[in-house]
Amino acid sequence: MRKALYSVAGVFVLIMLILTTLLFSHSGNVFIWNQFSQRIDALNGELIDGQLMSGWTMKNLSWQDDSVYFYAETIRLSWQLSALLDKKLPIQLIEIEDSKLLLPSNNAEPSSPEDDSSASPLDIPLDITIEHIRINSFKFESSVATVDLGSLSTDAQLVQNKLTLNKSTIDQLHILIKDSEQTPTSNSSQPAADSPITLPPMHLPIPIQLGALHLTNGIYHQSSIKEEISKLHLSFNGDSSQINDIQLDIEHGMASASLKGSIDLSGNYPLNASLNARIHKPFLEKELHGALDGEHLTLTASGDLAQLQLSLDAQGPVTANLHGSVSPLVQDFPFDLILNWKDLNWPLTGTPSLISVNQGNLSLAGSLQGYDIQLNSGVEIPRQPPIHVQLQGAGDLNQLTVEQLLLKEPESHLTLQGHLNWKESIHWQGKTTLVDVNPGLWAPAIPGKLNGVIDSDFTLINNQWQVTIPTLKIKGKLREYPVNVSGKLMAKQASNNPIPIALTVDKLFVVVGKNTLSANGELADRWNMKAKLNATALTEIHPDLSGAVQGYFNITGNAQAPTIQYQLKSPQILFQQFNLTEFQAEGKITQDKQIHGQTQITLSELLTDDLQLNNLNIQASGSEQKHQMTLSAEGKPISGSVNMQGSWKNKQWQGQLSHAALNTPIETWSLEKPLRISVDQHLNAKLSGQCWVSGEARLCIDDTKLSDQKGSARFQLAQFNFKRLSPFLPSDTSWQSTLSAQGQVHWLDNEPSISLQLETTPGTLSSGELSFDYNQLKLLLNFQNQRLNSSLQFQSNQLGVANVNVAIDDIQSQRKLSGNLDLSKLRLDFLAPFIPDISSLDGALSAQAKLDGTLDKPRIYGDLLLNQGALTTNTDIASITDLTTRLKITGNKGVIDGHMMVGEGKLDIGGELDIGGELSWQDMPLSGNVTIKGDRIQFQYPGLLKVKVSPDLQFSLGKSMVLSGKVVIPWARIEIQDLPKSAIKVSDDAIIISNDSPEAEQDKAPFNMKIEVVLGDDIKLDAYGLTTNLEGRLLLTQETGHSLEGNGSIQLIEGRYRYLGQDLLIKEGNIIFSGPLKSPYLVIDAIRNPIMVVDDTLVGIKVSGTVTQPDWEVYSQPVMSHQEQLSYLLRGKGLEGGNNSALQSILLNVGINRFGGVVSTVGEAIGFSDVTLDTEGSGSDTQVTIGANIRPGLRLSYGAGVFTAISEVKIRYELMPKLYLQAVSGLAQAVDLFYQFKIEPTEN
Structure with missing residues (x-):
């Protein structure tokens, strides 16, 4: 018995040892794994490390059967299985690398699960914690979608039947939804039309808390839709059917959005959510050019899906509000929505607006089976009257009835009523009514009032359209001339006709004043259309028109063989600057086997501001196989004649320009030999080589091929004498030289390239007595691959040397600038004839500089030096000699210094410049400081003024410019014989009608000024009988845009004044300035020369007050009557007893x-x-x-x-x-x- 027990125990121990070895050793686990993989055909892989108690590491793990295929290159699992004894399963790591899951396309659709709405929550007896879950490079593919995952990292806790995901990150998620055919759903599966949709309740088996899910670099791709999500953040708490604390943030290229709310996935899914979004520039950028950039949207939703309350607010380029309710669960989708807006503009951003929609609203109420629509708003278009728009209508999924569309302005309106149906075809039937419509509100040149009715009918069936206007009746007045339009029109598609339209005109009659147009007939199977024009008073049609024209237009035959005959005649037509005299055009064109006919246009005279043509004659005749055209005209500045022949064969036109002669301001140019031309049906053209000759000059163009996609032309100009340019040069200026040029123009797919070389022979430029020779003048231009290279070379023993090289790269966008400038002692003499009021100019200009930056913001590095400068004017105001100036430029900054002699005085110039902002021809804001110092520089105005000035000025440049400093005038001679017209004051009660006020503008300078003017001790004035010396100081101040003001005084020293024919001595003379210069205050005391008085009487005049309203009084010593005072003042003696x-x-x-x-x-x-x-x-x-x-x-x-x-x-x-x-x-x-x-x- 004991032995048996030992045996059983031994067997038990052996079994336990075997089980322990198999389960808790790596080799045992490998043995078990191999047994499984050998017996399960779908399973493959290799267990390379680990055992049951601590985890496994597997390589090339796969499962493949008829329904699924899974593969992972590496799977790592790490856990503590011993913790199961405490009802816990701690997992340290779940890691899957390079895996994929494939569902074959022949899979049957999974059967619908049984309704689990009443399923009991899961009861998991273990607490599971997963410290790390990592998935790298995962791919899922099915017949519906493909999902590529770059990486996923998260952790999880399942404690007390609650799942918590604290922090999850996903990167490189790409979801592709495949296109698939939709299987029609049988009608039996759809609920009854009047029964609401019942949503299945959804319950989470366990509570879930998602702390933070972060997605980066996500892509959703379906058909033509491809959306990239740069960032996504999601968090929520879920318990059974309740999903609370939802927070979803999305960053997209077109918009950024944030969603907050909660939802109950039971009943009708009650929810409460708010969405905030901001639109970015790429949203509808092609359609709206980024106009919605910065638009902010706020959407709130509350209620449930049986009746959901919505409110949408938009702020930004579009300001609007949408509010109302929708019922998604009701089959007909009932809705009640109101959209309100305020001041919508198109374009949405920028100025000017092409159209403005004022405050208005749009309401939609009903369901998809029947709804009412109402619109109420105002519309404004620049330079057009405001229009009020009202719409009332009703419709459903198949039709829309326009009960009334009203376009109304204060004095007129237009109404539209009709019905639009699109169920089986598109069909419109409507009526337009005009009531006192004034076209002058849109076209000011033709004011009036029009009333009438226009009935319309449009049908589109199987891409075949037809338009009918059965009623056209309009009456009224335009510019007080009666207007009447009546008739019927019908047009329909006719694909078999040469022109794909069949047109019927039934008694169309148009009357404007004395001008009539009538038309009647059809262009269908038979062509029989007649039109007649009888305009005897064109000025009644448009105020810019005048004259008369009559004519007719007849079309007969059929669509395959029509005949067109026309005639127009006019004794004179004037339109704006165009004046046509004795105009006539007539012709006849017939088509049977080929088109043939003739036409002629004659014109006695055509006048415009810059052109005069006489006896213009254009004739064309022949057939498709052989036709010819001639053109001749006399006139100025251009006239000539042209002969051309051609033919149309094998879908190609071939012809030749047999003769051409053009009389131009640069003499007559003639075609040397016939020019052959061919054009195919795709408008690809070929031109043979051609030469245009004028005397010794020749312009030749090689064989040329042209099309809308590509083309090239090579040309040469030789022996072009600059004497031909005499009409364009000053009268006493001549240029003796000949020009030669050669170049090529080429384009491919709208990408042009151009090369040009211009060069003259050594020449002479003369103006009056001046004459300058030069040895070389050459210009090179090359444009290719959006880069322009240019080079100018000039050399003259008299004028100097100039070499300029400029390149512009990426000329359409960045326009990068590079190049260099090299001027060596370039003389300025030759510029004098081209500068107004300059009689002579001298100087040598030298420069060495490099160009950088862009064309909009250029930068220059180098020096500019002017030596030996001199200038005299036609009016001899100033004579400048010894002008030397140096400008040193570094990028966008410069330092200037220099000096000159003005008359006999020296003027120094210095300072710094800073070129800022964008450079344009209209605006170049400068910043910096310029100093101007001089010593007794001379100016004069012949017959009026000679002055010597010593300035010490500073000019500060920038956004606000300031001129400040001091000007000393040590010497001046002012002699005025006549009062200048500009100094004559207009009476205060005079009314001047003028479009502008130049004098007022002259008083205002675009800068601030603060200058002290000091008069020296040698200033003499001789004007209107006053001879005196002047002394004093004056502070001149001015703010930008305001008038010049002065503060200070000028004294009259040792003055004499001839007043009332008498010689007066000025005892005291002060001109006091305190405010605008035109209103000084006078304080003057003048006495009659005592030598010219018979006795010791002293008599004089005191003047005080403003210049415009001075007060004066006569006084004497001793005191006497006023008559005696006047006698002494004017005669030097008394009245002598009443003489x-x-x-x-x-x-x-x-x-x-x-x-x-x-x-x-x-x-x-x-x-x-x-x-x-x-x-x-x-x-x-x-x-x-x-x-x-x-x-x-x-x-x-x-x-x-x-x-x-x-x-x-x-x-x-x-x-x-x-x-x-x-x-x-x-x-x-x-x-x-x-x-x-x-x-x-x-x-x-």
Whole structure:
């Protein structure tokens, strides 16, 4: 017995040892695995490491049967099986590498599982924790979809029947949905139309908490749809049918979105969710050009799928709100939606807007079986009247009834009613009514009122369409001329006709004023269409038109053999700048076996602003096999004649230009020999070589092939003499040289390439007495692969040397700039004739620089030097000599310094420049500082002003420019004989009608200014009887866009003033500025020269107040009456006891001075010049004299005595400047010779 027990125990121990060895050793596990894999055909793989207690590592594990194929290159499992005794299973690692799961396409669809809505929750007796789950390179493929997974990493905890996934990351997830044929669903499987859809309840077998799922680089691909998701974040809590705390964030190229909410997957799926999204530029970028970039959307949803409440708010380029409810579970999908918007524009961004939709709303209520639609909004189009739009309609899935579409503006409206059906075919039947519609609101040139009715019918069946207008009745007025349009129209598709339209016109009649157009007939199986035009007053059609035209147009025959005959005649037609005289066009075209006919267009004269053509004649005749055309015209600046012949054979046109001669401003050019041309049905053209000759000049083009896809042309120009350009050069300028050129133009798939070389022989450029020779002038251009290379070479022993190389890369987008500039002592003399008001110009310009940057923002590195510069003007305002300037440029910054002699004074220039912003021809904002310093530089205005100026100025450049500094005027001579017209003040009560105000603009400078002007001690003024020295200081200030203001004063020193014919000495003279320069304040005290007073009486005038409204008073010492004061002021003595002649002399002097200007104006108006009215002599010898220039250099004057009957006539002739011959006839006769000279003190 004991032995038996030992035996049993031994066997038990042996079995346990065997089981232990098999289960808990690697070799035992390998043995068991091999047994399984040998007995199960579908299973293959290799167990390379591990045992049951700690985990396994397998290689090339696969399972393959009729329903599934699975393969993994490596699987690693690591766990602690001993923890099962504590009802726990800790798993350290589940790792799968390079695996795939394939479901063959012949798999049967899985049977629908039994309804598990009432299934009990799972009860798992173990707590399972998985520290690491890693899947690398996994692929799933079925007949429906393909899923590629780059990597997945997560962890999991199943504790107390709750699954928790704390952090999961997925990278490189690609889902491809395959195209598949849809199997029609039998009607028996669909629920009844009036029964609601019942959703199956869904329950999670265990609670699930997804802490954070992060997806990067995801792609969803279905058919033509391919969406890339750069980032996705998902988290939720699920318990049974409740899914709470849903948080979904998605980053997509077109938009970013965030979803929050909860849902109950039972009953009608009640939910509460909110979605926030922001649209990015790529969204509909091709259609909207990125206009929705930045649009923000907020969507809220509440309720359940039986009745879901929705609200959508849009903010950004589109501001709108959609709210309402939908019922997805009801078969007809009931809905009640209202869309509101405010100020929608198209385009959505940018200006100007092509169309603006003002505040409005759109409502849809009903179901797919029947709904009502209402629209109410305003529409505005630039330069068009605002329109109010109202729509009322009803429809379903097959049709739409437009009860009324109303387009209304304040004084008129248009209504549309009709029915649109698309169930079996597209069919529209409607009626349009016009009520007082004014076309002038859209076309201002043709205002009026139109009323009428237009019935329309449209059908599209099997790609065959037909349009009928059974009623067309419109009446009204346009520009007060009566309008009447009536008739019937019908058009339908006719694929067998040469023109794929069959057209019927039934008594179409159009009347506008005295102009009529009638048409009647058909173009169907038989062609019989007649139209007649009788427009005797074109100006009644359009205000820019005038003249008359009559004609007819007849088509007869049939679609295969039609005959077209037409004629148009007009004595004159004027349209804007075009003027056509005696225009006539007539012809006849017939088709039987081939097209043949003739046409002729004649025109007596065609005038435009830049063109005049006379006797224009165009004739064409013949057939397809053989036809010819001639064109001839006389006129300016171009005229000529052309003869051409051709034929159409084998779907190709072949012809030749047998003769061509063109008279142009650069002489006559003729075709040397006939030019052969061929064009096939695909518009591919071939041209033989051609040469155009004009005297010794020749322009030749080699054989050329042209098409819309590719083409090339090579050309040469030889012996082109620049004398031909004389009409385009200044009258006294000539260019003696000949030009030769050669080049090639080539394009392929809209990608052009161009090469050009221009070169002249050594030549001479002359202007007046100036003449310049040059040895070389050559220009090279090459454009290929979006890169432009150019080179200019110039060499002259007199003018200098210039070499310029410029390249622009990627010319359509980046436009990168490179190149260099090399100028060596380039003379500026030759530019003088081309610069207005410049009589002579001199100087040598040298430069060495490199170009960089882009064409929009160029950068320059180098030096620009001007030496020996000199300039004189036609008006001799300034004479500039010894001009030397150096500009050193580094990128977009520059430093300038230099000096010049202006007259006898030296002017220094210096500073720094910073070129910023985008460079354009209209705007080049500069920033930096420029200093200008000078010493006694001379300016003059002949006959008016000579001045020497010493400036010390700083000019700050940038967004706000400031000119500041100091200007000292040490010496000046101002002599004004006549008041400039610009200085004559217009009366305050005068009204000037003008489109602009140039004087006001001249007062305003585009920069700030603060300059102190100091007058030196040698400033002399001689103007209008005033001779004086000037001294003082003036601070000139100005803000951008405002008028110039001054603060300071100018003193009149040692002044004398001839006033009322008398010599006054200025005791005190001050011109005070405090504000605008045009309103200074005067403080002046002037006395009569004591030498010219018979006694010791002192008499004078005090003036105070503004220039526009001065106050003046006469005073004297001793004090006396006002009459006595005036007598002393004007005569130097008293009234002498009431002497009437003295008083009359006083009044005469006052009158002459007050009204002399009126006499001058009247005299000049009747043809005399320099008309003056003055007094001469004193006392009883007082005369009134009037004089005028009756011819250049010849002056006539007449004097009449005031107190005597003696008169006097003087004739003065100017022999030469300042030398006069004068003859006097009066009480005595005399002939005198005068020479005028002036002694002026030398400058200190």
